[in-house]
Amino acid sequence: MKAIVTVIGKDQVGIIAGVCTKLAEYQVNVLDISQTVMQEYFTMMMVVDTAKCSQPFDTLSAALADYGQNHGLSVRIQREDIFDAMHKV
């Protein structure tokens, strides 16, 4: 299943490394990454594949949110379908 990970927060060293390590822990494969920094604010979006994820989706989601909270970031994972549904006709 494809999902979108979004990371938003103040720019700092090691955001990508940290989030990717967390994803690797859960056997989540990163397919695509894009990121920008606007006025010190870091925004990253990743397309990931959760097919081989070792844990249920809500556990993964909670782990990422936790990681974000500890690092002053908002990290969330949502199934890709919701963005497709809302923005594609």
Next chain:
Amino acid sequence: MINQNDILSTIRMIDQQHLDIRTITMGISLLDCCDSDPKRACEKIYDKITRSARDLVKTGEAIEAEFGIPIVNKRISVTPIALIAGASDTEDYVPFAAALDKARAETGVNFVGGFSALVQKGMTPADEKLIRAIPEALATTELVCASVNIGSTKAGINMDAVGKMGRVIKETAALTADRGGLGCAKLVVFCNAVEDNPFMAGAFHGVSEADRVINVGVSGPGVVYHALQSIKGQPFDVVAETIKKTAFHVTRMGQLVAREASRRLDTPFGIVDLSLAPTPAVGDSVARILEEMGLEVCGAHGTTAALALLNDAVKKGGVMASSSVGGLSGAFIPVSEDEGMIAAAQSGVLTLDKLEAMTCVCSVGLDMIAVPGDTPAETLAAIIADEAAIGMVNTKTTAVRLIPAPGMQVGDTVDFGGLLGSAPVMPVHTESAAAFIARGGRIPAPMHSLKN
């Protein structure tokens, strides 16, 4: 890859603009639960609901987690109980409400609706017993909702039932006086009630529906409000287009959730109800949308026109986003559940008369309005009759959910808490309608009901 701006806009809608799925409602037919033994009938009702909706809450929570979209309520609607209880040999229908409440607690859903009777043309003995049981049923159960349909464009208005409902509302308020008349917040009087409404307190599962069905109600006044903030001063054509686009996005999300819930629960998908349902939270108000269009306060002259545009644009935007639209679909204007409406009512600008005019062009009716506790039953009945007449003549659903707050006067505020919010007590006309209500009988259906 999906456009970054689209992803961020979805996240903003959810995080900052209160976008949510208001409810996933499972409609369950109880027609196979009829039994001459009332105790046995209640057991069958409990069994069928708990069996059918066993995984409803769990599934809702799973979808919430995976899509990252809040699903505020999981609810159940059932066949109007008067139709089921009518088969039982009993005078007392309160145990049926108790069975619904017990099943509600077991399944963990937020509300169960359908302690209902459809009496637009006439009342069966079962309908009369159900209406008689409403005050006690609402006072003794926690989260069971009742509704009575007293009129329709096809049948006219059953004025005997209207008179009865005035008294039932008073009695319900008296029995729940210790909670500000809370029972009345769970009681809706309809004209042209719909059979697939997922919203409470008026939800019931119509007899023409399948055995089980999933209906979803979306929300999103905050999203529309934010969208309008970016087009200040522009003409109404632009306003309408902006609302349509926003409603499209919101409804698509509802459609996705509805399909997913339907698949996981192995239950047919019914409808998406494209309603703008406000909450008492700041930034989630329909009144503030109307004010954003250029009105100083909701209730000022121009409010009805603004609401007409909003209601129409929401439908036009939403209808293409879902394969099946139904329910009430439009803008709700409950007073106690809308932060902007509460403020407008408190300031005295928004009156009952203006609200009545607004109900001609919005999706439902006089909703969650507190009136003085000493308002006579006949006056309540006359308000219901007025509202039903609007629905009957305009071929639309209208509803009345009034709370004659016991012991309270104009200027007081009733606080229900949670999504039900708080309502400032609004003045009603004190001139009597007693002789009008005492006539009884039926107001005939309008000429345009004869379409064949």
